[in-house]
Amino acid sequence: MQVYFLGTGTSQGIPVIGITHPVCQSNDLKDKRLRVSVWVTWDDNSIVIDCGPDFRQQMLTSGCPKLDALFFTHEHADHTAGLDDIRPFFFQQKRNIPVYAHQRVLDNLKKRFDYIFEEENKYPGAPSVEIFEVKNNESFIIGQTEIVPIEVDHANLQVFGYRIKDFAYLTDVKSIEDIEIHKLKGVKVLVVNALREASHHSHFSLQEALDFVHLVQPERAYLTHISHMLGFHEEVQQRLPENVFLAYDNLKITI
Numbered sequence: 001m002q003v004y005f006l007g008t009g010t011s012q013g014i015p016v017i018g019i020t021h022p023v024c025q026s027n028d029l030k031d032k033r034l035r036v037s038v039w040v041t042w043d044d045n046s047i048v049i050d051c052g053p054d055f056r057q058q059m060l061t062s063g064c065p066k067l068d069a070l071f072f073t074h075e076h077a078d079h080t081a082g083l084d085d086i087r088p089f090f091f092q093q094k095r096n097i098p099v100y101a102h103q104r105v106l107d108n109l110k111k112r113f114d115y116i117f118e119e120e121n122k123y124p125g126a127p128s129v130e131i132f133e134v135k136n137n138e139s140f141i142i143g144q145t146e147i148v149p150i151e152v153d154h155a156n157l158q159v160f161g162y163r164i165k166d167f168a169y170l171t172d173v174k175s176i177e178d179i180e181i182h183k184l185k186g187v188k189v190l191v192v193n194a195l196r197e198a199s200h201h202s203h204f205s206l207q208e209a210l211d212f213v214h215l216v217q218p219e220r221a222y223l224t225h226i227s228h229m230l231g232f233h234e235e236v237q238q239r240l241p242e243n244v245f246l247a248y249d250n251l252k253i254t255i
Contacts, residue, residue: 015032066093154202194206206223
């Protein structure tokens with residue numbers, strides 16, 4: 001299995017428009033972060049988790065050749081706004097693109113991207129999708145692989161993370177129940193959000209993320225959904241435990 005970090009930034013990305021914070025002025029490419037997303041491949045499967053406003057650029061940079069399925073964690077714009085840019089995959093693959101999400105998220109997408117989901121009088125240039133509702137405690141299959149949804153809380157909003165074999169991807173986490181943590185036991189690689197040093201009402205802080213990693217005990221952990229307020233990549237990395245890494249855009253890891 002290979003995981004490609006398409007984007008590792010928070011909702012505004014880094015640099016932030018109009019901000020002169022030192023991290024936003026950094027020349028280190030690891031300090032430049034598009035909106036958060038990952039591309040996961042295993043066997044002959046190619047899936048993307050979240051499709052934000054940088055999706056087109058991410059697909060061109062990564063060279064992703066096909067899209068077998070698109071998973072959504074939740075409906076916020078930094079995770080969904082790029083949905084229209086699945087069009088090239090739809091045209092080339094000549095089949096509907098499978099979309100997996102909570103029913104609430106599917107309903108939200110149907111309002112915002114009605115021309116994609118409508119079936120009658122459909123505009124011929126629009127992509128088409130095949131929708132699959134994701135429910136907590138109900139795994140589903142991609143290829144021959146079981147996908148396990150992990151339910152977390154993003155302040156007052158339900159969000160899904162996903163476990164694929166020995167890999168788990170969680171973003172926009174502020175709290176998680178013990179029963180959901182149990183679903184993560186034995187993962188080799190855990191990805192989780194770490195917004196900044198200071199506490200935040202809807203995201204793990206750095207220390208909260210590190211405490212969570214210690215609880216799950218993966219072999220390796222990667223931190224994502226990072227804001228400029230966390231600090232310079234290289235400086236933060238030096239302070240982390242030896243098995244915890246700051247993810248960065250275009251990082252590729254093998255599991």
